Amino acid sequence: MASRPPRVSCDGVEKTFWLGGDAIAAVGPLDVVFEPGKTTALVGPSGCGKSTLLRLIAGIETPSEGAITIGGATPAEVTKAAGLAFAFQDAALLPWLTVRQNVALAFKLARRAPDARRVSDLIDLVGLKQFADARPAELSGGMRQRAAIARCLVTEPGLLLLDEPFGAVDELTRTRLNAELPALWQERGTTTLLVTHSIAEAAALSDRILVFSPRPARIVGDFAGARHDPRARAGLIEAVAKALASEAELVS
Ligand SMILES: Nc1ncnc2c1ncn2[C@@H]1O[C@H](COP(=O)(O)OP(=O)(O)OP(=O)(O)O)[C@@H](O)[C@H]1O
Numbered sequence: 001m002a003s004r005p006p007r008v009s010c011d012g013v014e015k016t017f018w019l020g021g022d023a024i025a026a027v028g029p030l031d032v033v034f035e036p037g038k039t040t041a042l043v044g045p046s047g048c049g050k051s052t053l054l055r056l057i058a059g060i061e062t063p064s065e066g067a068i069t070i071g072g073a074t075p076a077e078v079t080k081a082a083g084l085a086f087a088f089q090d091a092a093l094l095p096w097l098t099v100r101q102n103v104a105l106a107f108k109l110a111r112r113a114p115d116a117r118r119v120s121d122l123i124d125l126v127g128l129k130q131f132a133d134a135r136p137a138e139l140s141g142g143m144r145q146r147a148a149i150a151r152c153l154v155t156e157p158g159l160l161l162l163d164e165p166f167g168a169v170d171e172l173t174r175t176r177l178n179a180e181l182p183a184l185w186q187e188r189g190t191t192t193l194l195v196t197h198s199i200a201e202a203a204a205l206s207d208r209i210l211v212f213s214p215r216p217a218r219i220v221g222d223f224a225g226a227r228h229d230p231r232a233r234a235g236l237i238e239a240v241a242k243a244l245a246s247e248a249e250l251v252s
Contacts, residue, residue, distance in 0.1 A: 004036075004071070004158050005036040005037040005158045005159065005188075005189050005190050005191040006036055006070045006071025006072075006073075006078070006083070006158050006159055006191055007033060007034065007035060007036045007070075007071060007191070008033070008034040008057060008068070008069070008070050008071075008159065008191060008193075009032075009033050009034075009068065009069045010030050010031060010032050010033075010053075010056075010057075010066065010067075010068050011031060011066050011067050011068075011069075012028070012029050012030075012031060012065055012066030012067070013027060013028050013029065013030045013031075013053075013056065013063045013065070013066035013067070013068060014027060014028035014029050014030070014063060014064050014065040014066055014216070015027040015028065015049070015052055015053075015056060015061060015063055015064050015216075016064045024215075025215065025216035026049040026052045026215055026216055026217065027049040027052050027053050027056065027063075027216050027217045028063075028065070028066065028216055028217065028218065029065070029066065029218070030053070030066070030217065030218060030219065032210070032219060034191060034193060035191070036071075036189070036191050037189030037190065037191055038191065038192070038207040038208060039182070039185075039186060039192040039193075039194060039205060039206045039207050039208075039225070039227070040192070040193050040194070040206055040207065040208045040209070040210060041194045041195075041196055041201070041202030041203075041205065041206040041208070041209045041210070041225065042054075042193060042194065042195045042196075042210050042212065043195075043196060043197070043199060043202055043209060043210070043211055043212070043240065043244065044211060044212030044213065044214075044217060044244070044247070045212075045213075045214050045244070045247060045248060046197075047214075047215055048212050048213065048214050048215050048216075048217045049212065049215050049216055049217030050163075050195045050212060050217060051163055051195060052217070053217060054086065054161045054163050054193060054195060056068060056075070057070070057075055057084075057159075057161060057193065058075060058079065058084060058086045058161055059074070059075030059076045059078070059079045060086075070083070070084070070159060071083075071158070078159065082109060082110035082111070082112075082155065082157065083157055083158050083159060084157050084158070084159035084160070084161060085106070085151075085152035085153070085155070085157040085159075085160055085161070086152070086161040086163070087145075087148050087149050087152045087160075087161070087162045087163060087165045088148070088163050092148065093136040093144055093147055093148060093151075094136075095135065095136050095137060096135070097135070097136075098132065098133045098134060098135055099123060099128055099131055099132050099133070099134055099135075099136075099139070099147045099150075100119060100120075100123065100132045100133060102136070102147055102148075102151055103119045103122060103123060103147065103150045103151045103154055104116070104119045104154075105151065106151045106152070106154045106155045107119075107154070107155060110155045112155065115154075118154055119150075119154060120132070122150040122153055122154050123147075123150055125150070125180065125181070125184070126146035126147065126149060126150045126177070126181070127146060127173070127176075128143060128146055128147060128150070131143060140168075141168040142168045142169040142170060142173060144168075145165065145166070145167070145168050145169060146169070146173075146177070148165075149162075149165055149177075149181065153181075153184050153185065156188060156190070157190070158190060158191060159190070159191045159192075159193075160185055160190050160191070160192040160193070161192075161193050162192065162193065162194045162195065163195045164195055164196060164197065165194070166178070166196075166201070167197075174201075178201060178204060178205060182205050182227075186227075194206060199237050199240045199241055199244070200233075200237055202225070202240065203225060203226050203227075203233045203236045203237050203240070204226070204227055204230075204233065205225075205227055206225035206227060207224070207225045207227065208222070208223065208224060208225050209221070209222075209223040209224075209225055209236070209240055210222055210223075211223070211240060211243045211244055211247070212247075213247050214247060214248075220243060220247055221239075221240065221243035221244075223236060223239060223240055223243075224236075
């Protein structure tokens, strides 16, 4: 059974890394709520802490200050119950398994009976039909990324964390995936956080766009998305670009 989309709350969240005795403030303080079933794009300068925020929400890192709750539970509890899926920048597929086995693995990790039909359908949808029985080493970087996305979507988790999911994909494939894939999670109303460097992608795919400051990541812009309103997109892209540019000026 698919899990219900949760509300995600970050309350006073901060993350500091320690590197050879030096403190690296990566995130916060951050107070933000992500509403259930909405797609939020996270944009900001390179190295500002976006990936760290996703890793905190996934329970891979723990906050130095503050707390994160996902539908009232901790990230560790949600991860244990397979209530979230995380697509990394470098698709982490198991090298000894085929694409089909890697995608089906999501069912095993969620302690559910595999649905072979759904596995095949998703592999087709991400354009890997001919490579279903290939191993990751036989695929390009973009193909591996598409297989990882299929694995994230196959069990219909309530929370999707996508870290530049289309980063290694060519422009044409990216346009096709942008047109087809979001419907898979948006029709079900999955809570989705999408880190992207493409403002156009953020405007077209999301209900909300958050602009972050240079490290430590703090919210400096909060815009309504325009996925249902193509005519509003040009103006939105301009406004987000302006907010980002003013942050870049602060760094230089
Ligand atoms: N495990 C870690 N140990 C020490 N520093 C870290 C660690 N993880 C991240 N950082 C630092 O935290 C900062 C934020 O990194 P993060 O990967 O979150 O940025 P980002 O906004 O996702 O960057 P990009 O857009 O370039 O992918 C960087 O300065 C990075 O060096």
